[in-house]
Amino acid sequence: MSRGVDPTRRSRDVKGAVKRTVAYLRPERTALIIVVALMALAVAAQVYGPKVLGQGTNLIVAGMVGRSMPAGATAEQVIAGLRAAGEQRMADALSTMDFTPGVGIDTGQLARVLGLALVLYVASTLLMWISSRMIAGIVQRSGYRLRAQVNEHIDALPLSYLDSHARGDLLSRVTNDIDNLTQTLQQSLSQIIQSVFTVVGILAMMVWISWELSLIALIVVPVALIATALIAKRAQPHFGTQWRATGEVGAIVEESFTGHEIIAAYGLQSASEADFAKHNEELANAVYRSQFISGTIMPTMNLLSNISYVLIAVVGGIRIANGQMNVGDIQAFIQYSRQFNQPLAQLGSMVNLIQSGAASAERIFDLLDAPEQRPDTSAAHLPPNARGVSFEHVRFSYKPGVEVIRDLSLTVEPGQTVAIVGPTGAGKTTLVNLLMRFYEVDSGHIRIDGIDIADVDRDELRERFGMVLQDTWLFEGTIADNIAFGKAGASRADVEAAAVDTGVDAMIRTLPEGYDTVISEEAETISAGEKQLITIARAFLADPQILILDEATSSVDTRTEMLVQQAMTRLRAGRTGFIIAHRLSTIRDADVIVVMEDGDVVETGNHDSLLAAGGHYANLYQAQFAGIGMGEADD
Template structure:
């Protein structure tokens, strides 16, 4: 079955479906600019929902947390052990300067007698042994223990990062899968009101940004929070007074981070919104670059690009500047904390209340305490950017879906292709009625041609058969079964559709034709190609049927593309065939040949043919003339000409007028 991508709508129906967004897929590349910005969700709910995506990975997250706890615990113990090494060195240096044979108490008493209370306090606090130098054996064991400790901590940290990467990538895999599945469940009306570049930006750029943000922030935040808790416990054990001094800066840091983050969040939301808008504008301009040049609108497109690029620049610069203030502000607060700890710690050592090693360890802990806070604050801009992207992805995932298939679907017992419209009503918008109380029957084997002026609802009629849109009233039956009671897959199986807007994917010509019937043999593909005259031009290509069609299908002409799509429908061998201006891009001679092929294809099957060139549908069994969504005339070519009504006026405008000119 030919895949109905980019279905062409009539002007009036497209306007109704798209509202004020204009016909983006068929309109000029600069259409739809200046739309109102969408309102962003709150940071908190979006962040919680983003974290909720990790729920299937909760076992992995628990393991990551355990590994993080072990790694951080070992790293936290390190400075305390190094402080002991400092005490050994200091005690050895002081001990060698004291006379051998004295006891520590005698050395303290001698120092106090000399009026040197500071030295006495140091000797007493450091456990100095007079006359004994540095114990290098004990010092070596301590340093080897620290090296081993940090090595094991690094291994646990590496394992944590490796597991976390798997957790994040599997989460993003599911998010991409959900986004892809969501796109397949969205109604056609959703894409009518969205730029393709904007949708692509959500499922590519935004999801990639969510992945990067999760990878960076989760690793940093887990390590930072565990480090803060571990370091705080050890600092309280070493010196409650110095721990209190270090804690004074925490509320100040949190308040400052929150104030800056609130201001930058809006900038990040705007940044990714403008990124999507710019992608949409670029995609439209690139797709229609030939029309842009033909109509001399290059400067207008450039100005639109510059305006959107300026908006993105302003939003990005604002987001990075405001969020960039966090890091220097936190470093300033951390330095103030460092100075306070160093001064008070020095006084405590001088008074003998603390050992020099404990003060050294505490200075390291104060750095370890403020550094994760600074890192967490610096991650705020990454997290905000990720949440802003997540909001856009969630907006896609929350978009209203097409109605689900029935739980117990009706199944056709026969596939003859009888189509009946029974009092069908449809409108893209409730206030703009389009099709009202339409009834008709297409019998098996009949060719039903649909003609009428632009905007009459011709394409809408066949879109309703395919259930691209849901009816407002009445019903459509296929072989006596209500199409609304069938699954969409069952409905569309056995239906061949050839659109005026051809769609070919990147692959060989053989693969594009074989798309119409999965599992088709090469001989069946070649037979369909010969029947639809694809075989004639394929042999002029260097690689024949193995010629690879590039991304834009620019290496085959518009007429050749249409022939390939007709061959695809021919191969599907459908019971119901829908042709929407299917030969509009082929030359007259080829059109005659293709019409013969399609006449053979239409035998014993129902066909709906939409045509503006009335010469192509003279042999139709039934011609429907539509105006403003209603069938105003129906009959054969001869009957309608004899009636001298709407069809006669169309025919006269095409042929009699041309002859007179």
């Protein structure tokens, strides 16, 4: 089972992944429009703030200059006097100020200016808070829809896809990758909108104040874009490796936990730890490289920002000295230059976040793009008590060109119990998978009471079946809950009646809490035989028309096997039954025994007739009871 792909692969289509992710926000477009409008107002208020503060600075400077000069003259007379005295530079500097000789700072006007600045910043903060709250709702609702779609898609995937992918990796896509994607949207969506508006707004204010200084600030932009693109290009492959390796580590941990007893029994702890260490190291290296490389974006942007800041400060000082700009405008422009570079730096720093989210998005979309099983036609419906089954020239292969079932034809009459035996790899379990439509036949037909199951809705088809498998599955809950799982809406009386009818009731009542005994997910509190008896009671409660028993007694001791056999005999009464077994002693009373080998039916008959024929079944029977034995696990 392959856990992943080539660790050196590059991210295939970041732009496409981002585009598909944005598509999940379409149902929220009304809320997004409101968010954009709120952020535009918030940014406008924030951007206008430095200009207002610049006016306050001009009032303070003008007041200080006016207070230092004698009253009685006008500003124009003072400037003319300075020029006459040869103080040309001082005269140029004062010409940009609105001062009155002998008059100090206009505190009333200054208070109004500062009050306006305070209102602008408070309004900006409040609008940002509202928009951030709305974005959180937008992202979480979109994540909810994405999870629902992934879950629905998994339900529609063919069993072949789930069989060929590690469960831990699939779980990582549904949990880690979706969480990473939603976190990316949560953190980047508001910043992107805010940064774009901030760059546009600040640029407009900078051009308004001085288009010459704006050119200096704009020199940084193309350099920053080129630097960011080069760094992002190097970091992206490592983000893809990071999330693929996360899935692989999850798969290894899941396999180690579920199979820890086998690992310990075979002394493979060191090998398991080595496998984990290998993939954990790959994950650590990928995270280190992706974060280190992408982390250089912010320092690079800060360097370019500081260079721009120094150039603007120098040129601005010269323009003040030459009387081309006042102090307040230079102060506002320097503030704008710092704010202008900040959203650019934020956009640059978000590249690593977006790359990480895009890598997760690709893994999610790979899962969503996996072809679903053939849609149901619902062209036919099974009769109320359908029990007859026929296989007509059925062919099937898991891999193209490697047939597992070859031209199989078999007829099972209603109410018959058919045992299917044969060596490992003969195709016994495959037959059941085809009957349940877990896989689709390559050619031929499987019919129930003359109705081709390919024309029947899968849910309707599977409602007619009951299954007791070699690998029992019990969920964490009470025994009563596990039995009731077989029938929706089953009452406690129904559960206990099913347990009594299958002979399980006595065993359950010996447990500490009886039917209310809580079992863990792995059901470690009860034995393998007790698990099997509970699953038989569950199948009995479901009251199926066709029963499938797949190696139901292979993992129990002889005494428990007798109890399970008795329960299965009661369960099979009046139903068409398929029994897959390696223990030939368990199928001696079957109406028909079908011997399979290499995907073909090689013998058919009952126990006595097949023994008398001295063919494949007789050889299997003699080999088993002679102690040579057969494999205890099916294909």
